Amino acid sequence: MKAVSYFASVLAVAYALPSSSPAKCGPDSNCELVNINGTMSYRFKPDFAPGSSNHRRLFYSHAARQDDNDANLKVYMGKNKMQWGCDVDVLSAVTDSIDENCGESGCDEVAKMEFDVKKWEGDTSKPSDAKLKITTVGKFFDSDTRDFLREALRTTISDDSVEVEDAHWQTIPPPSGQHWGLPGESDDCAIKRFPNYVAINRFDGKNIKDYMEIHVELEKPEENCLATEILETILGAINPLAGDFFSVAQVLCDAEM
DSSP states (O other): OOOOOOOOSOOOOOOOOSSOBTTBSOTTSSEEEEEETTEEEEEEOTTOSTTSHHHHHHHTSTTTOOOGGGOEEEEEEOSEEEEEEETOOHHHHHHHHHHHHBOSSBBOSSOOEEEEEEEOOOTTSOOEEEEEEEEEEEEOSSHHHHHHHHHHHHTTOSTTTSEEEEEEEEOOOOHHHHHTTOOOOEEEEEEEEEESEEEEEEEETTEEEEEEEEEEESSOOEEOOOOHHHHHHHHHHHGGGOSSSOSEEEEEEGGGO
């Protein structure tokens, strides 16, 4: 496995428009910006994905070969922060999904990892049984790159980026129970909230080299992009990964593509 040795350039949280440009995934590039179920994502154009002759020619031929630390890393955090359920271990859920669905050169984009969770329904309701579904998407050159993208995605999940609300619920007993002074059910719930989408993209100039994303479902999310200072904290966590795999990194909301 390649060693991550040093950080070569200054990192910054930057913002961009939600459309492709000649600088990234323009008409003469190997990629495009597409709408996937309401989320804008970068994708390889046909016949340009890792494993194709075009991908080898662009990045791994004798003429084109260069160190991966010349790559530009962009991390997109979904603008929709959603509930993941009561007491959910967000990091473990994401890690398990990647490990289950991502192989040597890509992830199974059809498979969804499902977790049984309790969904917060309000102060006077018992949390409902729900399914947290995580889809992992990705295309990359080899297992070393996969492992780097996995670790970069994991670093976006921290005490700063995962919102935790300590809540308490108590149900109101039916009239017959109230007549006899019976209490309703009650318990605590640590409501976890985190974006419904995170993408790690590596670019070389106008072309994309590889990417890994997660897409998460539980309930209709509320639009609330992570605060700039939290994005900067995530960026700081990614800094030590620099060296062999990228030189410049950015962390953005997906609305700023």
